[in-house]
Amino acid sequence: MPLIPTLDEARLALLNIADRATGLVTPSLRLGVTGLSRAGKTVFITALVHNLIKGGRLPLFEAAASGRIARAYLEPQPDDAVPRFDYEAHVRKLVEERLWPSSTRRVSELRVTLEFESATFLNRTLGRGRIHLDIVDYPGEWLLDLPLLAKDYATWSAETLARAREPARAALAASWLATLAGLDPTGPEDEGLARDLAEAFTGYLRAARADEHALSTLPPGRFLMPGDLEGSPALTFAPLDLAPGTVTVPKSLRAMMERRFEAYKDVVVRPFFRDHFARLDRQIVLVDALQALNAGPRAVADLELALTEILQCFRPGRLSWLGSILSRRIDRIVFAATKADHLHRDSHDRLEAILRRLVGRAIERASFAGAEVDVIAMAAVRATREASVSDRGETLPAILGVPLPGERLGGEAFDGEAEIAIFPGDLPDDPESVFERPDSISEALESESELQQAPHSGSQTDPGLGLEFVRFRPPRLERTAEGLTLSLPHIRLDRALQFLIGDRLT
Template sequence: MDLDRWTGGLASRLGDMVEDVTGVFREPVVRLGVTGLSRAGKTVFITSLVANLLERGRMPQLRAAAEGRILAAFLQPQPDPTIPRFAFEDHLDSLSGPNPTWPQSTRSISTLRLSLRIAPSGLFSGLAGTGAVHIDIVDYPGEWLLDLPLMSQSFAEWSATALAAARSPARESHAAAWLAEADATDSGRALTETTARKLAATFTAYLSTARLAGLSSVAPGRFLMPGDLEGSPALTFSPLLPPDRAGSDSLWRAFEARFEAYKRVVVEPFFRNHFARLDRQVVLVDALGAIADGPRAVDDLRTAMAEILSCYRPGARSWLAPILGRKIDKILFCATKADHLHHSQHPQLAAFTEALVREARDRAQFSGATTGALSIASVRATVEQTVERDGRTFDLVRGRSLDTGEEIALFPGKLPADPAELLAAARQGAGTWLDAGYANTRFAPPRLKGGEGLPHIRLDRAAEFLIGDRLR
C-alpha cells in the first residue's frame, strides 16, 4: 500500500515536471484554487471574476487591464476532461437575468480555463510579440480541506479529538443525540450494520446541525457532501470511545478500517490529483456571518481556518517544485460580503480577517509565500446611505431582501477598531457579545441595466494580487 502511494505521488510529480518543463516552450498556465467554507461565496466569486476579466471595464486596479495590455480574453475547452466544467454561463445567467438569483453553492470540484492574450510590458516590450496566459480556476468545497489533517491521525486520535470537540459548550447541544448513542455503545462488541448505520446517521446529523448553526469545523467533509459514496462503508462510521479490548470482528476495528479507507479513497486522491498541483490560492471567509452568529461561531471559524491552512505547503516558486512537490507561492484571504457594511468599516473587516488567520499566515510567510488579506464583495448587492436619528449619524447599506423582495436598510453593528476585542471573547467561550450586537441579512443580487457588468468591491485588487505578476 505504501509503495502504491509513493509511486502514485511520484507519477503525479513527474507529470507536473514534464508539464512545467514543456511549459517553458509553451504558453504558461497558472492554477488558481478557490475555496472557502459554507456560505463564503465561492461560486459567486468565480463567476464575477471571470465575467469581469472577459469585460474589464470594472477592473481598474488590475494593472494589465488598466494599461490596456489585456488584448483579449476567452474561455477555453476543459483542461482536464475528467473533472466537471464550472458552469459559468448558467451562473452568470442567474446573476444577470431580469429577476436575478444567487447561483447554487459548490457541491463538488470543478474547473474552468480562462485564456488572456497579453501585450508585454517593460523596456523591451516593443521587441516582443504578444503571448497568452492560461488561468485554470479550480473550485472545490472548503469542507474537503478539513479532511486533509485526518491524514496524520489514527482512528483513535481522531475519535478522541472529535468527541472532545462535541462536548464543548459550542457544540454539545447539537451533538447531544449522537453523544448519547456513542456513550452507550460498547465499541468492543461485534459489528452489526444496523448499529454502524445508526451511529453514522446521528453523527452526520450532528455535523449538519452544527454547520446550519454557523459552526465551521465539520470534518469529515464528505459526510455532508457524499456524492456517489453515499451509503458506502467508507462513509458509514463515526468516532467511538475506545474499548477495553477490541477483537478483529469488533465495531472498533471495523470503524478503524473504514476510517483508513476514507483517507485512502477520498482524501488522498483529492490531495494528489488536485490540491497538490495548485500555484495560487484564494481562501474566502464569511467573517460577517460568523460575527453575527456569536463568539462561539467566531472561535469555531478560527479553529477551522487553522486546520485548513495547516494543510498548505506554501513556499517560493522554484523549478524544483515539480520534483519536491508543487508549492503555493501566493495565498489571499478574502472576507466576503463587504457590501453588507458601509465602506467606513471595511478596514475593520479586513483587520479582523487578518487577525483570524494570523498564525497560519505568519507560517506561510515564513515558508516563503506571499500572503494578503482583503475585504471584498464579489457582486455588490447594496448601496450606501447615511442617516441621522436623535442627533446620531448611522452609516447604512440598502438593498433588496432575498426573503421578501422589499427594499431594506441595514445597520449591522459597528465593528471594533481592534479585532482582539472580538477574538478575545471568542477564545474565552462567551455565549454572546457583551457590549454590541451584530445583525446579518440576505440581500438579493442587484438588478442590472442593459450592458452593465457585474458590480463588485475590490475584486480587481484581488485579481492583481493573485495573477497580476503573471500578466507582465
C-alpha cells in the first residue's frame, strides 16, 4: 500500500517545483528535526540557531572554525501557513530562567540564513555565498503515525492488541482490555461506546509513555497530543479484537471504527507526510536512549521497533539534478543519542555503539538507497561538567551539575541552586548486552551509582543508590571580559552541523 496516493504525489511534485523556483537566487536546505517524545528537539533547534547566530565554539564545523561564515541571521520562513518556531522565547527560558523549554506540540518552522565565503578560489571570486537553512520541527508522537499509512484497520488492531498483552504492557492495558472484553465488533455502531473505548485506550497509551516504563511504540500519536482535533470523530476510535478472516458488517461498531481509522490517516497523517515530512532534504533523528536503557531491555527493544517502523517511512537516497526538481530525497541522516552530558565522556563511545545497534536496520536501508548516515552521542546544551571525586580511597569519574528544583535522588530533594557530583556508572562495553539482560540496564553497569555533593561541601550522601538520571538545570552562560554572553555549550553539536550542512558551505 503506497504511503500517499498518486494525486498527493502530484501535489508534492508541485510543491517541490515551487520550492526549487524560489531557491534559484538563494538555495534552501530543509532540515527535519525528528525524534520521539522527550528526546530534546526544541533544545536542539534552539542551541543550533543560538550557536550559529552568536558564533559559538564549533571546532568541528569547518565553515565556522575557519571563519568563513560571515553572518547568520533569522528571516521570515517560506511557509505562511506553518507556525514559527519560537526561538526567542526558548532562548530566554534557557539563558535567563535556566529552565528547559516546553516540548514540541505542533509543527513549526524557522529560517536561518547563512552568508559565507567559499572554500574554493573560483567560487570566492564570484562573491559571497548565501543559503537558507529551513528547520522543520514537529512532535515526536506524530512520527509514530507514519507506519499507519501502510496498514489497514484490522492489521493495526491485531498488532496493537498483541503488544498490549505482552508482559511489559499487560498491567498498563488492563483497564482498556477490560472495557474491550466481551465486546461484539458486529454490534451496532454506538457513539457513547466509541468514546469510552477511545478514552480507555488513550489512558493505556499515556501510562505506557510514563518515564518509569518509557515504551515507544504508541500510535496513534495524536491521541497523546490531540490539539484542535480533540473530541473529533477522527480521534474517537480504538482497536477491536477481530477474529481473523471476518468481514465488516455495514453500520456495525467495526465499520464505525474502520471509517474513523481511515479518516485519521486522511485528515492527520497524509497531510503531515505530504506537506512536511516528504519535503525534507536532510534529517536528524534524536533518541533518548538513556531513558530506555534505564527502564530495561523491554523498553530498549520497544524503542528499536519504533525507530525501525518510523524510518521505513523515510525517503532516503540521491536524485539526479533533473529528478530533484520534481521530488526530494533525504541524502544525509544523523542519528543522535541525546543527553550525553548525563554520562562521563568515557561512556560516550559506548552510548554511540548502543544507538548504532538500535538503528542498524535503518542504517542499512538508508545506505543501500544512497544516503550517508552518521551516529553521534550528543548534548545540544551541556548542563554538566566533568570532575573526579574520591570515595573510600577510590577515584571515580563524575559529572557536576545543578539539578532542577524538585528533582529527587535517594530520598534527597534538590532546590535548584546547589551543585552536586554524580558518579553515573559506566555503560557496558558490549552493546548486545543491553538487549539480552532480563532486568534493568543498571545491572550491566560496572559500578553502582553514587550521589555526592560538590567537592567543596565536604560531605556526601549514602552510596549505593542504583542508576537514576537526574534532570539538571541549563548552565549559567559565561561572559567575556567585554561583557558579551557566550553561546550555549554543547557536546558534538558541531559534528552534527558539519555532517548535515557542511557540504553546502564549501
